[in-house]
Amino acid sequence: MQRGTQNTSNREEVMSAEGLNATRESLEVLALEKEYLNTTKELRRAKGYLQRRNLQEHIDELKFELGWAYMDCGEYEKGMSLYHTLSWRVHGEMKCNGLTRALTEMGHYGEARRLLERGLKEFPESCALWTNLGILHGILGDHFNALNCFGAAIKFNHDRSSGPFYNKALALMELESYTDAAFIIDRLIEEYPEEPKYLADRGNCALGAGYPHEALQYFGKAMALFSESPDTHTGISIYAGFCSAYMGLGMKKEGMEIALEGLKEFPDGDPVLYQNAGATFYEMGWRKEAIEILKEGVKKFPDDEELKECLKNIEDDSDDPDDKIKPPILGLFLLMALLYKRGRKK
Secondary structure, eight states: OOOOHHHHHHHHHTTTHHHHHHHHHHHHHHHHHHHHHHHHHHHHHOOSHHHHHHHHHHHHHHHHHHHHHHHHTTOHHHHHHHHHTSOHHHHHHHHHHHHHHHHHHTTOHHHHHHHHHHHHHHOTTOHHHHHHHHHHHHHTTOHHHHHHHHHHHHHTOTTOOSHHHHHHHHHHHHTTOHHHHHHHHHHHHHHOTTOHHHHHHHHHHHHHTTOHHHHHHHHHHHHHHHTTSOOHHHHHHHHHHHHHHHHHTTOHHHHHHHHHHHHHHOTTTOHHHHHHHHHHHHHTTOHHHHHHHHHHHHHHSTTOHHHHHHHHHHHHOOOOTTOOOOOOGGGGTTTGGGGOOOOOOO
16 A cells, blocks of 8 residues: 555644644543532532532532543543542442552552452442453553453443453454454444544554555554544554554555654654654664664653663664674564553543
């Protein structure tokens, strides 16, 4: 698949995707904050028991929504503080769900796990809590237990929401069970044909299985839908996947172009975009430029060890005076799209 007019048009349409997402989330938070403040004032003025009870129930609902919206914006402590004010006796399951999401996002994995274990003892059929525990196992690298947790979540997924199925597919991809993952994702694509993230991960399945040409088709379809409903996480996955697929087909120029587009669109998005850009520069024979772009990435993401390792490998990969055979460095980068498995949500 060659990039042409259609891809250029898509690129122009999504040029401000990251900014649009931030604006949309901020507006949602502002609206919820205003409603929460007004309802709290109304509760203070209310006198009748029934009126006060209804208002309190609405306030609790707003705490759930506003706390979750805060976390969507990365304000985990603010979200956690709202969930802390909720009664465990009345809202135990959802309180545990919100608190453990915040703790996990903040890196407090031990505390999150203890709270999830407590929650699942009390709510053993909670789809949300099994999902959160699966996500936590995945972050910690225990993908077999993550898979088991997502299986439990599916068992108790009475409304048949897509989240547990999608998370199971992601866990299978981590375990390199691409055929099984693709089977689930194909069903999700059939049910939600307008959702670009499923097409992007179907492309990642094809990449993992060694079919880069097939992957390009999925990433192309995902990009077309992405321009209509931009989302940072999905956008990064699409750009990273496109780059990996092009490089897998030996299309270095196209891989470099799409890698640079991804960086321009999401400069603060994820280290994987810098890794892919560095790999494509290096494969084009531009070692100096590859080092520069990777250094820029390390400066922006100083805690990312994989990015540092990529930079070190390229810096060390100088001409060998003894003509010793070295493995190609591209092997370090070829499936970088598959590294982008962060920020999973139910």
